[in-house]
Amino acid sequence: MMSNTSCEPTERTSIKVGISACVLGQKVRFDSGHKSNKFVTESLTPLFEFIAVCPEVGIGMSVPRPAIRLVSNEERLALVETKDSSKEYTDEMMAYSQQKVQQLKQQDLCGYIVCANSPTCGMERVKLYSKGSATKNGVGLYTHTLMKQMPWLPVEEDGRLNDPVLKENFISRVFGLKDFYDCMGGKPSRGKIVAFHSRYKLTLMAHDPRAYKALGKLVANVADFAEDEFYDLYRLKFMQALTQRASRKNNSNVLMHIQGYFKKCLSSQQRQEFRDVIDQYRQGFLPLLGPLILIKHYLSLYPDGYLQSQKFLTPHPQELKLRYSL
Known part of the structure; x- marks a missing residue:
């Protein structure tokens, strides 16, 4: 390796x-x-x-x-x-x-x-x-x-x-694959792929929970594969997982998962407000952008390296405005 x-x-x-x-x-x-x-x-x-x-x-x-x-x-x-x-x-x-x-x-x-x-x-x-x-x-x-x-x-x-959902899914996949290639830097390695996977865990949870678990097992057994074989297999399975459109239910589960990282930092009132915003998104009263703005605000106050590395928060340039209606 x-x-x-x-x-x-x-x-x-x-x-x-x-x-x-x-x-x-x-x-x-x-x-x-x-x-x-x-x-x-x-x-x-x-x-x-x-x-x-x-x-x-x-x-x-x-x-x-x-x-x-x-x-x-x-x-x-x-x-x-x-x-x-x-x-x-x-x-x-x-x-x-x-x-x-x-x-x-x-x-x-x-x-x-x-x-x-x-x-x-x-x-x-x-x-x-x-x-x-x-x-x-x-x-x-x-x-x-x-x-x-x-x-x-x-x-x-x-x-x-x-279609705003299909559009966002396609652009997310394009930027995800671009990020993968950039991370490899022309010299793929098992270690680089494992590090890349770590940044896309929440993204995979939102798109396809079953694929998230399967890719986790694949990465855990990285030593069983030759580097070229692992590169080809991971790229294929990763991109197939992103083809599944992130549902409101899966996104809500990811948002609740993120909320857990702030439970020791926020007051009981803030935690309840956080849950309320997620619930409003789950019910379709808010776009995904709503809870994401709140998460980024709390990350500015209470930085967390793992969360800040997650591409789920910024899968594509904000100027495309793709999450305004999701």
């Missing part, structure tokens, strides 16, 4: 996030249009280094171009032109997808925003045609390859970013 167990990054690099080029505002769609997303262009562009990809343009299709769709023919998926199914692009798209994803795997990508309903980029519920009818149970060919080859990567569709 390497001796360095610090999890404080010595140098922060840019946050690289892949994105469907049309969602970034590039006019690359079949009709020469785009699907620019306001949250992406106004709120995320200053924070992320976007890597824009249009698979159709990547395989040499023109702009504008004929519309394409996914067709299921005898257990085989095909990417064909909508008005002329004899014109097929399946092999070219699969080859491009494999090559592009292999390139992205070398860049410590922290997330990916894809275009909904696209036969190449859609993440779910893509129209799949078979024998003259269509069902919404397909996945775009490019995004399917991306998620299969990089199962730890946070992937979200542009339209789902309009």
Whole structure:
């Protein structure tokens, strides 16, 4: 085991996030249009280094171009032109997808925003045609390859970013993975991963209590794994846990857990007020920001190194205002 167990990054690099080029505002769609997303262009562009990809343009299709769709023919998926199914692009798209994803795997990508309903980029519920009818149970060919080859990567569709819960979950995952890479500093070690895990214990409790226990056991048995194996396994399990959205119930349990750290510092009246604020959040009368402001106030008065290290309190930049409505 390497001796360095610090999890404080010595140098922060840019946050690289892949994105469907049309969602970034590039006019690359079949009709020469785009699907620019306001949250992406106004709120995320200053924070992320976007890597824009249009698979159709990547395989040499023109702009504008004929519309394409996914067709299921005898257990085989095909990417064909909508008005002329004899014109097929399946092999070219699969080859491009494999090559592009292999390139992205070398860049410590922290997330990916894809275009909904696209036969190449859609993440779910893509129209799949078979024998003259269509069902919404397909996945775009490019995004399917991306998620299969990089199962730890946070992937979200542009339209789902309009949902405040899904938006906050995706951004939390992006910053969590970025923090993980920064903590490794390009030289992963068991000690660094254990230190990283310590800072995310409350986050894991909020997202997935069962995964929190499982990851705790994994970390406790760190000596049983080779470093590379432990790195890959922990990254996958950690990111899968964060995919589970933090519920109001789980958040409330974490807040009560945090309250216990102040029981010797606060008066009985202050403890009761603390519980009341948590209860108001639990019942939906306050956003999560309410009890968090109170916790940060008490931490300024009664510092606690462990609590102050917990990313649950600040999983992403405050200027994004993602916890104002949760």
